[in-house]
Amino acid sequence: MTLLRPGRRDILKMAAMAPAFALPAVARAQLGAPAGKNPAHFRFTLGEAKLTILSDGYFSLPTDGTGVNADPEDVQAFLKRHFLSPEMGYSHTNHLFIELGDAKVLVDVGSGNRFMNTTGRLMDNMAEAGIDPYEVTHVIITHAHPDHIWGIRDGFDEAIIPDAQYVIGEAEHAYWTQDGLVDRVPAEDQQFVLGAVNSINVEGAEWTLASDGYEVAPGIRVIDTPGHTPGHMSVVVESGGKQLMALGDAMTHAQLSFARPGWFNGFDSDGPQTVETRMRLLDMAAADRISVLGYHFPFPGVGHVLREADGYRFLPALWQFQG
Numbered sequence: 528m529t530l531l532r533p534g535r536r537d538i539l540k541m542a543a544m545a546p547a548f549a550l551p552a553v554a555r556a557q558l559g560a561p562a563g564k565n566p567a568h569f570r571f572t573l574g575e576a577k578l579t580i581l582s583d584g585y586f587s588l589p590t591d592g593t594g595v596n597a598d599p600e601d602v603q604a605f606l607k608r609h610f611l612s613p614e615m616g617y618s619h620t621n622h623l624f625i626e627l628g629d630a631k632v633l634v635d636v637g638s639g640n641r642f643m644n645t646t647g648r649l650m651d652n653m654a655e656a657g658i659d660p661y662e663v664t665h666v667i668i669t670h671a672h673p674d675h676i677w678g679i680r681d682g683f684d685e686a687i688i689p690d691a692q693y694v695i696g697e698a699e700h701a702y703w704t705q706d707g708l709v710d711r712v713p714a715e716d717q718q719f720v721l722g723a724v725n726s727i728n729v730e731g732a733e734w735t736l737a738s739d740g741y742e743v744a745p746g747i748r749v750i751d752t753p754g755h756t757p758g759h760m761s762v763v764v765e766s767g768g769k770q771l772m773a774l775g776d777a778m779t780h781a782q783l784s785f786a787r788p789g790w791f792n793g794f795d796s797d798g799p800q801t802v803e804t805r806m807r808l809l810d811m812a813a814a815d816r817i818s819v820l821g822y823h824f825p826f827p828g829v830g831h832v833l834r835e836a837d838g839y840r841f842l843p844a845l846w847q848f849q850g
Contacts, residue, residue: 568656569827574767576627580827583620583637584646590616592793609782621828623773630744632665634773639678660688668695669775670756671703671723679726686731697736699758752777754801771818781824785839809839
């Protein structure tokens with residue numbers, strides 16, 4: 528069978544059609560939308576670090592870009608078995624805000640109003656959580672895909688968080704800003720390149736180009752996790768002998784990325800490298816009992832990695848209530 532990979536043109540079309548992508552009501556274990564708003568932030572601690580998960584919204588895409596190196600029938604069977612739609616995926620967008628010492632660090636800036644109309648909620652949800660963007664000291668960009676960086680500009684095309692130090696991987700920056708890239712990619716990819724370049728070149732952002740192990744602030748560092756994009760980076764928070772990794776898109780699915788870590792997606796720029804990176808992260812998280820945050824996992828997306836005989840499993844964290 529032909530393996531279908533949704534192109535960038537498909538995504539741009541789907542962005543305009545996003546309201547139609549609500550998953551249909553079929554006979555499976557799926558909760559419906561609430562009558563009112565759900566909470567869009569969640570707070571917890573890691574040692575001395577105060578952590579908040581903030582939502583930028585959600586989006587849905589066809590599943591034919593999932594597990595493109597596997598038999599499509601196996602992918603659909605896996606999704607059905609895990610009570611998921613075999614036709615449409617549903618991705619949350621979980622941003623990490625870190626308060627540790629004097630640092631207040633936001634990981635990624637979401638889509639703004641430039642991608643899908645079901646995303647772009649980050650700034651409003653920061654306000655609801657009582658987080659002042661003018662107090663953010665650092666913004667880390669895991670990679671320059673639309674749902675992670677296109678929200679960097681306000682309505683005046685200036686940096687939406689003006690007083691922060693911006694951090695991006697040196698390899699990621701070099702890839703998107705290389706001379707003539709927009710003319711060398713297929714036409715359907717050009718808007719993605721232009722969007723990345725416009726975001727990186729936003730007025731008011733001073734960039735720090737980071738390499739593996741760069742310490743953003745005490746207890747907060749970035750690590751190389753390439754594959755999804757050439758210079759993708761993840762964020763490690765360490766405090767009180769505990770660690771959490773914000774994975775970005777190094778793992779994009781709370782079931783598939785763990786149970787079938789050898790499968791990669793149509794949006795991964797280098798599939799085999801994506802798998803190599805994922806296996807390294809899974810092994811490290813399981814062996815060292817490091818908590819993980821998945822950007823596209825079900826909100827709030829934090830949990831643990833359990834090693835099993837034929838792969839791994841994501842275990843959502845057991846939350847503790849105060850008072």
